[in-house]
Amino acid sequence: MSQPTNHDLAMRMAEMSRNLVPKPSLDTILDEVTAAAVDLIPGVDTAGILLLERGGKFRSIATTSELPHQLDILQVTFQEGPCVQAALADTVVRTDDFRLETRWPQYSPAVVEIGVLSGLSFKLYTAERTAGALNLFGFEPRTWDSNAETVGSILAAHAAAAIIATQTQSQLNxxxxxxxxxxxxxxxxxxxxxxxxxxxxxxxxxxxxxxxxxxxxxxxxxxxxxx
Missing domain, CATH: 1.10.10.10 (Winged helix-like DNA-binding domain superfamily/Winged helix DNA-binding domain)
Structure with missing residues (x-):
């Protein structure tokens, strides 16, 4: 897959913005975000969002396949992994090759066995609140470049704004x-x-x-x- 140009990204973001009128559901917006990640970032084969809920609970949403949900279950089970780390701590968590990854001694081997070898996770947050993580996975090892991180960060910001706006509206209602x-x-x-x-x-x-x-x-x- 060729690298997405600035024009490609701008056109996709414009399309997603147009969907705001009439206002789409949160699920529609997040489905657009994960689909865009697969389309725009070379090396991303599947994507999903791990939503941080009250009481420290997590929920998988907007997955482009069943695989991200399976990986989220592993992370919650082992209490370790890039998606949880991105949701709770780091802004961006990258793994170029899970076969060489030592940060998560239980999660990494399990991921490799499933067939996932690389990943990028982005915290979904605003200045005041954290909503979860946008998680991208590849079936091959991948040296993620700055372009991948930039596109992922833009998509993550879009998803975070949608999630937190929806939560705020619910609280207001x-x-x-x-x-x-x-x-x-x-x-x-x-x-x-x-x-x-x-x-x-x-x-x-x-x-x-x-x-x-x-x-x-x-x-x-x-x-x-x-x-």
């Missing part, structure tokens, strides 16, 4: 829903007990503290009781 529930419940209490807004909110907050139940759950109970 949850916050707005909570606010609406509390407001609705407060209105019910005001009407039922003939109290003002401040007193109604304090009543819910006191119930929340005494019962060790989230304020939004108390609010939902009030709403349900009025149904």
């Amino acid at each position: 949850a916050a707005l829903l909570s606010r609406d529930r509390i407001g609705q419940a407060k209105g019910i209490i005001m009407e039922r007990f003939k109290v003002d807004s401040v007193r109604a909110f304090n009543m819910m907050r006191q119930l929340s503290q005494e019962s060790n139940v989230k304020l939004t759950d108390i609010a939902q109970r009030v709403i349900d009781s009025d149904a």
Whole structure:
């Protein structure tokens, strides 16, 4: 495969950007990213994303084949490997030949046995948050050059922005829903007990503290009781 030119990369990124209108799903964006990595970076035969979730858990998504998911399982099992290292520590982790790789004594031999001999992993992050890693694998040894790292870093930045924007929107939606529930419940209490807004909110907050139940759950109970 020939080296991608700056024009090739610019055209692919423009295509991916156009997909933002109308706004595609997160899965669609990430599928585009991993497919682009295979298309644009010589030596990459398969790709996937290891998503970092709450509680230190990982999840495989946007894989171009079943293989990246199998490799992610190995890394989680052994608690070592380039994808985990990129997600949690280093920005870029490269392996030119897993047969010579000594950083992961359990993972590397297992990968070689499967038939993967090289890899590049990129942390998915913004200035404040880490989302996971973009992971690229080759079936042959490969001396990854600066062009491969540059293209991979651009694609990783695109994926990270999409993931974190989606997570932020979900959190915002949850916050707005909570606010609406509390407001609705407060209105019910005001009407039922003939109290003002401040007193109604304090009543819910006191119930929340005494019962060790989230304020939004108390609010939902009030709403349900009025149904």
